[in-house]
Amino acid sequence: MTNDKLHYTIPGLDEDAARTIIGLLQSRLHAANDLQLTLKHVHWNVVGPHFIAVHQMLDPQVEAVRGMADALAERIATLGGAPRGTPGALVEERTWNDYSIGRATTQEHLAALDVTYQGVIVSYREAIKALEDLDVVTQDVLIGQVEQLELFHWFVRAHLEDQGGQLQTSGESTEAGAARAAHD
Numbered sequence: 001m002t003n004d005k006l007h008y009t010i011p012g013l014d015e016d017a018a019r020t021i022i023g024l025l026q027s028r029l030h031a032a033n034d035l036q037l038t039l040k041h042v043h044w045n046v047v048g049p050h051f052i053a054v055h056q057m058l059d060p061q062v063e064a065v066r067g068m069a070d071a072l073a074e075r076i077a078t079l080g081g082a083p084r085g086t087p088g089a090l091v092e093e094r095t096w097n098d099y100s101i102g103r104a105t106t107q108e109h110l111a112a113l114d115v116t117y118q119g120v121i122v123s124y125r126e127a128i129k130a131l132e133d134l135d136v137v138t139q140d141v142l143i144g145q146v147e148q149l150e151l152f153h154w155f156v157r158a159h160l161e162d163q164g165g166q167l168q169t170s171g172e173s174t175e176a177g178a179a180r181a182a183h184d
């Protein structure tokens, strides 16, 4: 929840509800800004035989996630809040660590991105649940975004899957652990 006083909000919402919704949107905004930067970082740092496929796969994801950040920030403003989009606010307020892999093979980065997407998607689904009784309009925004994130997550996972459907990253919960498991 934001502590800032709201001078107006959407008709039909009370101020406390609006402040809670803004808080949920702000953490999604940080997640989207973090993810689009991380995806670009991977775009620049992948190496190995499948470089061009992965390098090129990631740019449309960056563009889509940037669009999500824009929609989240504008929803905050629509609710009467002030979105925080600076790098300093992101680093100060995020609840997860910075992406930990530098130059690495495509399989290592895809494995780490599998873990990154898992974290983002789980937190989106928690926010969607919390919005059920608060604001179905904001909930609808997040539902549309998480559907796309889940699709991108599958694009990543399809590279880590064998013919039997088993993921190389199965059971790994850290980027570094997943990257080690998928090392080729």
Ligand SMILES: [Fe+2]
Pocket: 043
């Ligand atoms: Fe590029």
